[in-house]
Amino acid sequence: MGTATAQDILWPEVELIRNEFPILQQTVNGRPLVYLDNGATTQKPVSVIRSMQEYYTQYNSNVHRGVHTLSQQATSAYEAARHAVAAFIGAHHHEVVFTKGTTDAINLVANGFRKAILKEGDEIIISGMEHHSNIVPWQLICEEKGAKLKVVPVTDKGELDMDAFRSLLNGRVKLVSITWVSNTMGTVNPVKEIISLAHEQGIPVLLDAAQAAAHIPIKVHELDVDFLALSGHKLFGPTGIGILYGKESWLEKLPPYQGGGDMIKQVTFDKTTYADVPLKFEAGTPAICEAIGLGAAVAWVNKIGIHKIQAYEHQLTEYAVAALKQVEGIRFIGEARHRSGAISFLVGDTHPSDVGVLLDQQGIAVRTGHHCTQPLCDRFGIPGTVRASLAVYNITADIDKLVEGVRKAVTLLG
Template identity: 55%
Template sequence: MLDINKIRADFPILSKKVNGKPLVYFDNGATSQKPQVVIDAISKYYQEINANIHRGVHTLSQLATDAYEASRGKIQNHINAKFAHEVLFTSGTTHGINLVTNGFASILKPGDEVLVSALEHHSNIVPWQMLCEKTGAILRVIPMNQEGELIMSEYDKLLSDKTKVVTVNHISNALGTVNPIKYMIDEAHKFGAAVLIDGAQAVPHLKPDVQELDCDFYAFSGHKMCGPTGTGILYGKEAWLNKLPPYQGGGEMIKEVTFEKTTYAELPHKFEAGTPNIAGGIVLGTAVDYMNEIGFENIQNQELELLRYGTQRLLEIEGLKIFGTAKEKTSVISFNIEGIHPYDIGTIIDKLGIAVRTGHHCAQPIMNFFCIPGTIRASFAFYNTKEEIDVMVEAVKKAQLMLS
């Protein structure tokens, strides 16, 4: 069992008041809060070892380089990558996905097919649309059902020898659905397709094992798992990363430059042009350490209990409908109240100190499927409590009375 009071004390912002009320932070799907150990690690880097990496013989540069590469090693172990050079530092999930789509621009041909799911965030739709427009490939959509689950029988029908890439999120940011990615990866590989998993919403809740999954690419952001903003990871199998061309040109990603020809550095530096977010990369390792210390089994148990309790309490409200009722689901509840715009509910409960997300959550195709403008999304983290859920439920009831 987690000592929630002790954990909450690790997060300075959780003691903050908003509009004179104690903060209830239920927007963890957008970004998580940061523990003091992460905040301190950022300050420590700039105070003690701030220097550019990989380029200097002086002591600070070597210290910064060692810390940065140690963080890469931590993340390699965390996701069980085979090699450290399969772990690329990025600015976030979006950066990682765009890196891959840019590489596939030299591989895809007219008539090739890319399968994307109906549950995707815009960041895992738009780059593939741009790629298809550039190459003449065709984008096909894996459909979903009313529960917010992908329809696997339809997925099976879509797969063919024309399928070159399958891209799907591990967990839906809008609905909380946990997708059957192991099955999807295995089936795609039967046709020789590469598979990219958008893990942005998964890594706060679980430890992905990229070798067990056998995915070709796995992208995620640091800021959703207690790390700094502007940080992320793209895992790629060594063979694929060697096959793809560099995403950006510049310093660090080169082996030799002349005006006649440039040769590229070995992995991972081939994809890490320029000065990176050094502090962020180092401190992402600190965040991974922090979450592993708490334990992902403990995190999952706490969050699933919050999901169960929050669902039960919210359904007590007359006229409330939850969107996303998949059998496999994480701690996200998207809901609306009949006759009331989600933005209006969100605005009123903010006055009571409650932070939720309203709108389409960068997942407009999902909202179009349900014929709604958006939802109110409450997304819970391991540091949240049932008492906070009670506060939110009472606030939603109050907003409903005001707006009816």
């Protein structure tokens, strides 16, 4: 485990936080693990792991369907997790739909718009920095319905061209679907302004908050956003679980995504009537254990305090950018005024994958490639980047080792 430096005295709790993550105590390739791939997935604290173990060892049962004790306990824990997530994002519990993750949540909305909203000639707006999960679903439905996908361009600094965004808004636009934080560059987009501008013309907005949830306070009612999607595994929770927030009026308007058990009121061979939201969108046995784990993850973040996390990570990001700037030949991809979570860079003519392999040999985990943002990399004319993505348990010693590791890698690749 890395040792805190004088810089970390700005937040002494960081060492106690690190001790709650068993995986950070190990070595990789004979070196203490430096985990800087949090944009791909975060590690899990003991409290999350324990909550999932307790479900399987003490009250494993299906939910919503049984009168016996274990089923009642499971249902109570599952719905308590929904309430916890709803409170975390400032929503009502019935506005929170459990999904498999952000990708599933976006596809749920896309499917609903395909069935009930979108017509030939309509338009959907996304941006040039979107993850593939916020590109491909819209391409699929636009192709099917004869609609058009419009893309907000990205500036050389890695920010949205807001003048171009304004020019794209018109009466044909049925939805704006935008990432809150770029998973590649860490750019924090002006989502309140985006929502306000869209609503001025009666256009709903979906926010991809996968990269925001672990770093930025979320209050959906204050934002007045229509839909918001996030993934549990990027919020210190398990994989296979996420949520879609939707305004009640929109959730009522959209048709079910899937059919099956638990999402119905009554089934006959002539007609089926559907359950109230959010259960209308939760067909079949849900990811019960994973939802409980997500609830525990939210509780863990609340214990630390999302505002404290945001402030600490801001300082850590500034430290990382300043330290990396000392590496000869480094080039940052994305230098937005407001950033969070991720730092992407290239060094000289070295290929990012080669740098990543050599960093791994030193026990340093980063992500390399196009990060499921291939159009963004094409915009910058690059094959991909080296991405160091931060979380609350990272310390300045991690950054120091990264900088040292990058220098060694560049020397070896020389």
